[in-house]
Amino acid sequence: MDEATRILVRKRAGYRCEYCRLHEDDDAYTFHVEHIIARKHGGLDDESNLALACQQCNLHKGSNLSGVDPRSGEIVELFHPRQKIWSEDFSLREYRMVGLTPCGRTTVSVLNMNDLDRVNLREELQFPDGRR
Numbered sequence: 001m002d003e004a005t006r007i008l009v010r011k012r013a014g015y016r017c018e019y020c021r022l023h024e025d026d027d028a029y030t031f032h033v034e035h036i037i038a039r040k041h042g043g044l045d046d047e048s049n050l051a052l053a054c055q056q057c058n059l060h061k062g063s064n065l066s067g068v069d070p071r072s073g074e075i076v077e078l079f080h081p082r083q084k085i086w087s088e089d090f091s092l093r094e095y096r097m098v099g100l101t102p103c104g105r106t107t108v109s110v111l112n113m114n115d116l117d118r119v120n121l122r123e124e125l126q127f128p129d130g131r132r
Contacts (some may be wrong), residue, residue: 001050005033005045005047005050009033009052010031010052012052013052013081015031016052017052017054017057018052018081018086019051019053019061019079019081019111019113020054020057020111020113020118021086022122024054026121026125027054029054031053031054031055032052032054032058033051033052034050036050036051036080036081038062038065040063041065049082056111056112056115060110061078061110061111064078065078066106067107067109067110068106068109069102069105069106069109070105070106071102072102074102076102076106078107079103079107089103089104090107092122095119095120095122095123096114096119096122097113097114
């Protein structure tokens with residue numbers, strides 16, 4: 001993928017992880033331009049299949065397209081930042097990410113969004129609504 005596409009993805013995301021909403025300036029690691037649908041599953045380098053992700057979210061997501069909803073036990077697609085609205089699937093409560101829908105719950109679980117270090121970072125940054 002070319003540099004212009006990487007810049008477009010970063011700007012479009014407002015330099016925030018499109019999954020956990022962490023701002024790139026608040027993380028020690030450079031964020032990744034990731035394939036929402038991995039290439040091994042037929043995903044393309046097209047901007048409609050690319051999202052900005054923090055290292056934690058990207059490494060936990062890997063090439064997964066779905067996971068198991070911890071409430072229902074059903075297999076559910078993960079959050080797709082180009083097709084869904086973040087606030088319909090997620091919220092933050094006391095610095096913990098909460099899945100509001102089966103998709104949100106599954107994404108929180110698969111991406112391990114409530115790892116203790118991540119919750120502590122949100123608290124340290126004081127952004128309970130996902131924004132600074």
